[in-house]
Amino acid sequence: MAPRIVHELESKFGSEYGPEEEAAVLRVLRENAPTSGDACIQFEQDFAAYTGTEYARAVSNGTAALFLALLALGVKKGDRVLTTPLTWIATAAAGVTLGAEVDFIDIDPKTYNLDPAQLEKKLTPKTKAVIPVHLYGQCCDMDEILALSRQHGFAVVEDACHALGAEYKGRKAGSMGALGCFSFHEQKNISTLGEGGIITTGDAALFEKVALYRSHCTRVYGKSSKYCSIDETQRPKGKRFWYQDFDDCGYNFRMTDIQGAVGSEQLKKLDDLNAKRIAAARYLTQHLQEVPGLTLPCEAPECKHVYHLYPLQIDAVKFGMSKEDFVYAMLHEHGIKVGTHYIPLHYSTAFRTRGFHQGQFPVVEDIAERLVTLPIHPRLTLEALEYLAGAIRKLSGTA
Numbered sequence: 001m002a003p004r005i006v007h008e009l010e011s012k013f014g015s016e017y018g019p020e021e022e023a024a025v026l027r028v029l030r031e032n033a034p035t036s037g038d039a040c041i042q043f044e045q046d047f048a049a050y051t052g053t054e055y056a057r058a059v060s061n062g063t064a065a066l067f068l069a070l071l072a073l074g075v076k077k078g079d080r081v082l083t084t085p086l087t088w089i090a091t092a093a094a095g096v097t098l099g100a101e102v103d104f105i106d107i108d109p110k111t112y113n114l115d116p117a118q119l120e121k122k123l124t125p126k127t128k129a130v131i132p133v134h135l136y137g138q139c140c141d142m143d144e145i146l147a148l149s150r151q152h153g154f155a156v157v158e159d160a161c162h163a164l165g166a167e168y169k170g171r172k173a174g175s176m177g178a179l180g181c182f183s184f185h186e187q188k189n190i191s192t193l194g195e196g197g198i199i200t201t202g203d204a205a206l207f208e209k210v211a212l213y214r215s216h217c218t219r220v221y222g223k224s225s226k227y228c229s230i231d232e233t234q235r236p237k238g239k240r241f242w243y244q245d246f247d248d249c250g251y252n253f254r255m256t257d258i259q260g261a262v263g264s265e266q267l268k269k270l271d272d273l274n275a276k277r278i279a280a281a282r283y284l285t286q287h288l289q290e291v292p293g294l295t296l297p298c299e300a301p302e303c304k305h306v307y308h309l310y311p312l313q314i315d316a317v318k319f320g321m322s323k324e325d326f327v328y329a330m331l332h333e334h335g336i337k338v339g340t341h342y343i344p345l346h347y348s349t350a351f352r353t354r355g356f357h358q359g360q361f362p363v364v365e366d367i368a369e370r371l372v373t374l375p376i377h378p379r380l381t382l383e384a385l386e387y388l389a390g391a392i393r394k395l396s397g398t399a
């Protein structure tokens, strides 16, 4: 086993930094490293332009983005929020922490995204929001979901945390629903120093709510003019007299300017970083397609898949090894940590104690028996990819 290659296969970090990010950090540091100032506002403008949305507001992480998005829609106790059971817990927790009733929609077995055909059956008049998750970097069937949204009047909040730069019919992830939520956690396709998030929207009223609740619902008024800002950090410059009012009690989910400045540099690199992920996925697909008992990722023709992760199903009989034995052997025989993203959420204690149980979502339950995720990120070399595909072929006995 080659230790350097094994180190390269570590999937802890999803992006990479260079001299541009270093310079950005130093520049803002020398300006006293403020929070949510000019560098954050610049990042928000850059991000809105990149995704083709009207507004963007940077926040502390993706979990805060999802929470604020639902809050802006007015989600509260008595409302229903629907999402997929195959996601990170933050997606479902956003509704729960606002007191709403969260329910799941089973998945499409080919794309692993929530199945719009199952969605319709789960709608009730209380359904306020649906959160499609663009899982592993491939967008959901948005035309179907948006058509149901128009028909039934629920709001669509895209969880685009895996899908930075992904596209659906030429539209960027996060630009199709009422609001889009992104994360810049260290494992995501770009990062703002380990944590970070952003909310996109085309709706001025929703944007105002997001902006208010992100920062204690502050409005700033200039005494000598009608100037009014919805954010304390955008107070009227040069005006001697201004005062602060609070519309309501809100939160502090702000992003710092050092993170914002790094975000703008990362965003310039996003397409290149994604191109490397896509090339790595092509290599894996090409070198694993002959291996019996593997189900490789399926790319929908209308999507640009950005491979946040590379999902793979292991058929125990045809591959000759169960998923559990595969994960164990990859780690102990080859030093490669294979992921198992995610535990179907209705299996978790958090949702079992809320009345969910095995048997409710047969498609995801069946797939979860076989599903693993391979490490994929832009720093993988050809050597590391050869080692990864080679290890899988060895375990299958086809090397």
Ligand SMILES: *Cc1c(COP(=O)(O)O)cnc(C)c1O
Pocket (backbone or CB within 6 Å): 061, 062, 063, 064, 087, 088, 090, 091, 133, 159, 161, 162, 182, 183, 184, 185, 195, 196, 197
């Ligand atoms: C990472 C992630 C989140 C939450 O983002 P954080 O920045 O870690 O809070 C939400 N949903 C999905 C699908 C994610 O992968």
